[in-house]
Structures are given as C-alpha cells and as structure tokens.
Amino acid sequence: MIIENFIELVDIIDIENLNQYKNMIDLAIEDDESFLLANGIISHNSAAGSVKQARNSECEAVYALKGKIKNARKLSDLSNNQEILEIMSILDIEPNNPHLPSFEKVIIATDEDCIDENHLVITKKGNKKIKDITYEDKILTHTGEYKDVEKIIESKKENCVEIEINDEKIICSENHILIVSRNNKIQEIFAKDLRKTDFLLLKNEENLTNYKLTYPSNIHKIKKELTMYDITVKDDHTFYIYLNDNTKVLAHNCDGHHISSLVINLFQRWFPQVIKDKRLYRLITPLVGCNIGKERKYFYTLSEYNEFIAKHKVTNVSYFKGLGSLSLEDWHYIMDNKTLFQIITDSGANKYLDIAFGNDSERRKKWLSSAN
Secondary structure (H helix, E strand, O other): OOOOOOOOOOOOOOOOOOOOOOOOOOOOOOOOOEEEOOOOOEEEOOOOOHHHHHOOOOOOOOOOOOOOOOOOOOHHHHHOOHHHHHHHHHHOOOOOOOOOOOOOOEEEOOOOOOEEOOOEEEEOOEEEEHHHOOOOOEEEOOOOOEEEEEEEEEEEEEEEEEEEEOOEEEEEEOOOEEEEEEOOEEEEEEHHHOOOOOEEEEEOOOOOOOEEEEOOOEEEEEEEEEEEEEEEEOOOOEEEEEEEOOEEEEEEOOOOHHHHHHHHHHHHHHOHHHHHOOOEEEEEOOOEEEEEOOEEEEEOOHHHHHHHHOOOOOEEEEEOOOHHHOOHHHHHHHHHOOEEEEOOOOOOHHHHHHHHHOOOHHHHHHHHHHHO
16 A cells, blocks of 8 residues: 655644653664654654664663753752753762762763864964864964874864954854963963953964963854864964964864863762762774775774874775764774773872862962973
C-alpha cells in the first residue's frame, strides 16, 4: 500500500520552556534514523550530535554544557547557575554530601572560544585570515617573538560580541579571552564582560613588549550563528588581531582548558569525593587523522604524525579543528579507544585553585608572573 502525501506541514501553535527535570529516552533506528511518535510527528534519533550516536547508550550518557559554568566560590553560586544544577541532578550529587555518582567515570570534553574566521592575524609571512592559518605558520606573540601553531580550532558560535575599536570591529564568541587594563591592572576577561572603561592592549611598533592602550568605542552582543576560529600558540598563548596599521589588538588563545579548569574547580571545592575516588577525567581528542591503505589512523601530536608520514605514504589527511570538526567515524574511534587524562589531587590543590579562582586578583597576578 502506497500512502501519498504522507508528510503534512502544520503550524506550531506554542513553544514553552519547562524548568523541570524529566526522564528522557532516545531511539537509534537502523538506516533511516527516524521514527514516528504516536501523535504523528516525525522524530530524528540522536539529534544532539555525533558523540551521542557514537557512545554506548547502555552505559554512557552525554550532557552538553549550553554555557560556561559559573566560578562557584560560594554555595549560592551553585543554585544560581543552571548548568551546575543540571550536573548535580544528572550525577545525583550534593555539596557536603559524600555520596558518589552512579557513573564510574565523569569525563570532561571541552572546545574553544574563538574569533570571526575573517579576522587577520599577524604571522611571520604577513597578515593572514585566521581561517587560513596552517601549522607551518609562525605567529607574533606578546613577547615580540614568532612562535609555532600547536592547534587550530573551528567551531560554530551563536552568542557573540562585536567590539568597535578605532572605527574597526572585532567579532568574537562571548567567552573568548581578551587581555585588558582595568583599574591599572592587566587582566584576562571574557569578551561578554568587556566594559567601555577597559583599555585594550595594542601593538606598539617602537617597543614590542610595551603596548598602546585604547578604549572600545562600542560593544554589542550578537545572537547569530557564526563560524569562528582559534589557534593555540606555543609557549606564549597570545597573538595579535590586525585591524589596520594603527590597530593591532593583543588576544589570548583559548584552548578549552579554562572551561575544564572551572569544572575541575567545581568538583574539588564542592564534590571532592569524585576526584578522590579517581572518577574525574579529561578527554583527549586526536589532532590529525589519515588513511594508510584502507586503515584509518589517528595521532594526538604533530610530532607523532610527522614521524609516521616520514616512513609511510598516507592519504585523506584531516587536521581536526575542535570537537565540532570530528565526524561520526572519528567519534566512534574516540569513544571506543578513549584517551583520558585523570584528574588527581594533592596537598597543594586547594591552595592553587583558590589562587586561580579566588577573589584575590593581585595574588593571582603575582602567581602568574612567577610562573612565567
């Protein structure tokens, strides 16, 4: 029997966000990857992404952070952040309660916050769009030296910030880290927290280790999906965004570790039993994938990959640019062959986490200066 006009388009009458927890179930359907609900609505299985499709749904769960979790210094910070409340509910954990989650491992997988793909970055060979940067490029850093690129990241961001400086504009994700002078102190802040009274640091042509300072003339928040890029620069972790000959803005690369650090701080401060019981991990994803014959191989460092291709002929090379660039095939490999970094604690953990995430910014600045 052939059913004609099977699909009917109907208007959505109302959409309501429910601020409550419900048990959810998804189905993985072979080939067609869709199913019909009893009310006739067609649903697609595992719509939340490749990682959910690649996991073992019988024993692995995936929770996607929709925003960056709050720096939870006080008990009230837990109840004021939706992501933290959801983590607590999923893992069935509470502050000051030694109860362990039912999951054997809690694994952190983070991506980066970025700048618009068309912004120019100063390299040794000239100014290049950040989307065109390769691992052969050398990037100018705050030290005045040109350093290697260790990682290139591509992602889609919906919440962005447009910053106007000297009649030019920078567009970046809201959690991209900017380096500013605020109250006569050099600080790292998220783009969403930038104030018109903050000084941005501009490249000084006469002295590469000193800076010109300028205010942003306008700051706008943008709600629009944009393709963003970021790079991890060896050692210094900084680069310059070129806007014009007089406006070269110092930026800090974001390698995902800040988000991981916030999550680690959350567990160490409020749920230390998870770390003490060796259940907290960070997922390490490959940097390069390639084919040798019919076999797909993955590499976690460029040196490992370069050493391999010096002896083997490879094809179909992929340089992975963040979690969003991984295909379903890649995620199947990652989930079946997890490379994990275990988070452990020692006698100095609380001290240094308090320096990094506490209220004393001057203490933090001295610590970072001594580390450099």
